[in-house]
Amino acid sequence: MKSIWIFSVLPLLLSFVMIFFHTQWRENTSSETLINIVALTQVVTPSLSMDYFESKELCNINSISSTYPEMDTLTRMDYVYAK
């Protein structure tokens, strides 16, 4: 009886909770706040918790990869957010 509950009823219940949560998420409110903040400050950098002296390059992609040449180098961002 316990295993039936674990393998059938609980997954069903969890699925319903997940679907309900997913559809009821009030995305507009938080999105609107974020878009307004970006429009006001014109700063769109996520608030990453990094050291002051840490490089703004978050990963070591300094040169264009030969296997994936479309990928842009992150160093370009330093010109915008270097300060």
Place this chain on the structure above:
Amino acid sequence: MLNNAFLHFLTRMLYHQKNKHIGAILISILVIFLLSAVLFLSTSLQTRVQKTLKGQSDFTISRIQAGNSISIPYHWVDKVGALNGIESVVPRVHGRYFFTPKGKSFLIVGVDFFDEQNNKLLKSIVGTLDLKVFLKQDSMLVGSGVSTFLKQHYFKNTFTFKTPNGTFKEVHIAKVLSSKSNLFTNDMIVMPMHLAQEIFGMMENEITDITFNVPNDAEWDTVIEKIYLMFYDVRVVDKREIQKAYESLYNYKGGLFLVLFLVVIFTFILILYQRYSMVYSTERKEIGILRAIGWSINDILKLKFYENIMIVFVSFFWGVVLAYGYVFFLDAPFLSSIFLGEANLKNHVHFLPVIPFGLLGSIFLFYAVPFLAAVLIPAWKIAVTPPKEAML
């Protein structure tokens, strides 16, 4: 063969041999949970950043000297504004303020509070704010991370900035920005532009950079060319580049975990394969008995397939559901710091629920196909041997 007797036998066998499968199920759940959680996180952040980037200006001009970004004279704003096809030219004053005693830094953004559009935006962000009182004294709006940090260090209503000239500037904390916007404003301080200039030691006629829009996409390249001809020491970055950079960043981090997942799955599958192909395993005896009582090779493979596909589905379902709950209900404690960092102010973000169905489908295939192969191939090898030999 898929009749009631077969299903009855299958379920009885699964129930009686539950201890045999529990290890494989638990390991699978753990691996799928970890990978799904990372993918949920990276997709959620990517979606959020890409959505918000729509509010960002099309271009940003920075002045470069010896490879570093330096201040721009204010009169460049008029020069840029005079170009055809350009609109919404906005001067920006922003930068990081380092709080030496604790080794933490804040992002200070100077805003023109006298601008009508900015006033409207401000009202929608912070609700009721008496601008007259706000502008009467030196005031600022702080992100919730900054607010928590300042309160912890006994700066309840005001904070004193140290300017590069060695003077101190006391600024009143007017309001805290909503925690809904923590992804962008956790370490942010918004203040009048002149105050930000004073704190950074900039002159009144200096700004950090200039942003502007070009409504006609076809003119983008021409405008960039004009800017480069007008100023020789600038760098123009367009919105698409920033978009690409963030996409690459989160793909890179998610990709690292995907590689780890493949390594773990490969090891796990090898262990499974070894277990099923052991010479004296119970599997051999079981298959030998079934063959001896008249089951065909096809029936045995079907039995093994259905038995293991159930294990695959159960593990995958629980792995994904637990990952969903962990990321979107609990806001991914521990794991979020891989994506958001924890070297500076602690950030608590509510992640936007996004389910990457394509990625989940790929994980399922990468997991289910090798899993089934690792069980079915040894089972088939045993089934084709004579029952007497198999039961030895």
